[in-house]
Amino acid sequence: MSTSIDPESLAARLGTANYPPVQAWKPSIKGEMALRITRDGEWMYQDSPIQRPALVRLLASVLRLDSDAEYYLVTPTEKLRITVDDVPFLAVEVEQTRTNSHQSLIFRTNVDDIVAADSEHELWVARGSQATGPLPYLHVRAGLNARITRPVFYALADFACQHRIDGQEFLGVFSGGAFFPLECTG
Structure with missing residues (x-):
């Protein structure tokens, strides 16, 4: 696929992401958030698209799929269930x-x-x-x-x-x- 990003720069970024240890966190506060990720990849809060890519990336960095097959945004103190239409x-x-x-x-x-x-x-x-x-x-x-x-x-x-x-x-x-x-x- 032709793009403006060269393969060497992509390869250099492999494995460099530093994600929070969401798998290790066991928050005591649990709830739901009116956040939905649509099948076409749109992140929606209260049925409105989130317009800031940096905010979407931040939310994605604390996203977790638990054994109950539900998706959660997780911090050390809170775990909020969200809706994901597909992946x-x-x-x-x-x-x-x-x-x-x-x-x-x-x-x-x-x-x-x-x-x-x-x-x-x-x-x-x-x-x-x-x-x-x-x-x-x-x-x-x-x-x-x-x-x-x-x-x-x-x-x-x-x-x-x-x-x-x-x-x-x-x-x-x-x-x-x-x-x-x-x-x-x-």
């Missing part, structure tokens, strides 16, 4: 990097997370409805996923190749030493 993030950009014979696919999300698909950050395709078609996803961090946008999914097709797994041919992509089929898995 909290969108993968809006992908760049391919090559070192020797290894390829990495580096994604940028709508909240500026930089993630390379690999065995810890898997890419998969779920079966959508007839209207939506296949739904590709990427694991971002700590149980939080991004839906890969249609243009980025089409860009992945440019990097795709055939690969045999257990005697069966799959169309997919290699990244970080792992192969990810671009076909529906469920």
